[in-house]
Amino acid sequence: MLDVLIAGAGPVGLWLAAELRLHGVEVTVVERRAAPDGRSRAVGMQAGTLDTFATRGLAQRFIDRGTPVPTGHFGAATTRLDFSTVGAVHPFMLALGQSVTEQLLEEHALAVGARVLRGQEVVSLTQGPDAVEAVIRAAGSHRSVRARWVVGCDGTRSAVRQAAGIDFPGQDSTLTGWLADVELDDPPTAPLAATGPAGSFLAARIGDGVHRLAGLSTATMHRGTGEPLTLEEVREQTRALLGRDLGMRSPRWLSRYGNATRQASRYRAGRVLVAGDAAHMFFPAGGQGMNLGIQDAANLGWKLAATLQGRAPDGLLDSYDTERRPAARAVIDNTRAQLALFAAATPEQIALREVCSAALAEPRTNRQWARRIAGFDDPLPPGTAPDAHPLTGTRLAGLALNAADAPTAHPLMHHGRPLLLDLDGTRTPCTAPGLDRQAAAVNAESSHPAWRDVTAVLIRPDARIAWAGTDPDPQRRAADCRTALRALSRLV
Ligand SMILES: Cc1cc2nc3c(=O)[nH]c(=O)nc-3n(C[C@H](O)[C@H](O)[C@H](O)COP(=O)(O)OP(=O)(O)OC[C@H]3O[C@@H](n4cnc5c(N)ncnc54)[C@H](O)[C@@H]3O)c2cc1C
Incomplete structure (x- = not known):
């Protein structure tokens, strides 16, 4: 029996496969197409995706094949968004065809041990209590495959989503x-x-x-x-x-x-999950669909691995749905707003586009929308801790380390486990399996006021802040850190 069967070797399925392999999960990707599609729908890779790739030491191989573009647009408004303000390691959008992105992702997934089988299409699923049976069509014949979990990364018409009975409500295309x-x-x-x-x-x-x-x-x-x-x-x-x-x-x-716009009503049904275009579709404004889907995979990979390996605390896997559905909702809203600007035809609509352009000239507004389009502004829904630091749940950004081999925390995250950074030079005694201590007591700097009072920070495998402490006492902050770590892994 397979650990995980992924349907679809698009960017999302390939990134999820590689993330699962980081944790030793046996993963097979089946792809309907016999050969890669040479055409590229996506041509824009956002800074948020490059930063995710940087956590696994891969960003440069994408940058080497593309063209950095320092600014972006919102609904073709004349004031451009300035990506240098978002706090990214690679503060630009990369112009790169999706076919090259998929080629590089497939090379990486294969190198870390994923199996990618082409010319194989998932046609139906049956769920049992411990496994899912998938029927796969290949070269005109059918065979059954059993897997503990199945993830549909099989695009907007997802056979996996339909077989799992997950609704996909929304609107048909009008423009x-x-x-x-x-x-x-x-x-x-x-x-x-x-x-x-x-x-x-x-x-x-x-x-x-x-x-x-x-x-x-x-x-x-x-x-x-x-x-x-x-x-x-x-x-x-x-x-x-x-x-x-x-x-x-x-x-x-x-x-x-x-501009057909739809979102899955839930991202999990039993042992079946959906990610990427299988979970959401919208007008391709601002280059966000592939980037959003890769963040789905980054969020799901470590949670599904922990679940399979019996390390996940209750609710960890379900937090994939509660964290990622609002992120897609926000992108859907901004693509609808952008489409209204693209399609402006009446004097009133054209005036609205001019007003938006003028508003984006204000630096704070420009930075906020640059962060959104770059994929840095989808904080997790507020957690249960009312006194959580404002950085909690946000993406790692704007933190420079004073370490020659690691100018930011991203190179310290290649292992895919949580990372604890001590920022005030004193060690937080919060050790646990799965927590890599190599980065203890790194000196860090940030010009951003959000980091000013932070003495230690626990970063999730998907480069989100799980906990940020401000207590100068190492013992007291270790207790808080352990609580945060327990929410990520049961072995603590
Ligand atoms: C015109 C246009 C421009 C775009 N530009 C951008 C951009 O600049 N930036 C950006 O971020 N996004 C952009 N997008 C969106 C982006 O292309 C998608 O969001 C992205 O491809 C989604 O990746 P995915 O892996 O989820 O799905 P897909 O890329 O659709 O991959 C799904 C894969 O699953 C396979 N498959 C389907 N059914 C089955 C099955 N039953 N069994 C096995 N395999 C199956 C398919 O063959 C396919 O290879 C654009 C979209 C369009 C239409």
Whole structure:
């Protein structure tokens, strides 16, 4: 019997497989496609994803293949979001095609011992008390596989979600945008966003001499996703939106995409879980879907491993649902708001877009939205401890360590276990299995006021703050630290 069967070798399934392997879990990924899809839906990897990859020592291999973009947009508003303010290790968005992201993630998952089987599709599931039986179709025949847990990372039409009886309420598509991956004789020197009465237009280089053009044209936005898109239509819409056609030629991919918006009513049904697009879908505004899904996997991996290995305290696995559903809800809201700006057609709507652009010029507002789009602003729902430090539940950000080999805490987290950092030079005597002590008594600095009074911090495997102590007394803060650790692992 398998420990975990994952359906879908997209970015989310592959990252989850690798995270589970970090804890020694036997994991098999089955992927319907016989070969990787060369086309890239996502072309933007947010700083929050790069920071997650940095916790496993992998960020640089993605950066080496992409192009850092220091700013982003909100609904194509003319004031750009400044990612240098978010406190990330890699404070930029990386322009990188999803096909390259998936190739690098698959290499990593295989290197750490995951099995990835292609040309194999999960078609049905039956749950028992101790295991799930999955029927898999491959090369025209069917076989059964038993696994303790099954995770559906199989995209918006998830067979796993449907077989588990998890509802996917929401709305069908009402508008479409278009995209064109093309070569340009007259490329822009920097990422471009343009808006006007004809709609919105974005252009960015995505590598290998190819640019992604994406637009929402008021004249064509009611065409269905199935209606063919030609280079001539893209040229015409680009001229209408931008005033020139950038010398576009040699299209690699032309497509329309819609704003169908749905979210799974629960992320777990018994021994079946869903993550990524299988759990949520929305208009691809601001480059957030893949990033959100990778955070689902980062949240789920260590919890599912602890559950399988009998280390999880009660409720740990269910906290995957309670923590990640609100995060997706917030992204759904911001993509809806962005779509309203993209699709602005009336004088009132166009004025609203100008007002938003002006509001983003205010540095605090700009930083807040840069953090949101970069994936740093989805704090966990408030816990039970009323006096918890404000950092509790937030993502690790803005903390610099005075250690030559670890300028931030991320390189200290390659093992995937909780990490305790003592920040005032005195050791917190909070030892326990699963807690790596190598980083004890590191000196740290932060210009951010949130860290000013912190004497010790316990960081979860997914780089969220589990506990931040301010007590100068090491014994007293060790007691608090142990309580926080118990919520993560039962062996304490
Ligand atoms: C036009 C567009 C642009 C986008 N741009 C961005 C962006 O810039 N940044 C960003 O973060 N997000 C972006 N997204 C969203 C992003 O592409 C998705 O959120 C992301 O691909 C989700 O990853 P996933 O692994 O959950 O699902 P998927 O990537 O859909 O992978 C699911 C996998 O499961 C396989 N599968 C399906 N059914 C089965 C089955 N029954 N058994 C086995 N395997 C199965 C599929 O073949 C597929 O390989 C964009 C989306 C669109 C449409």
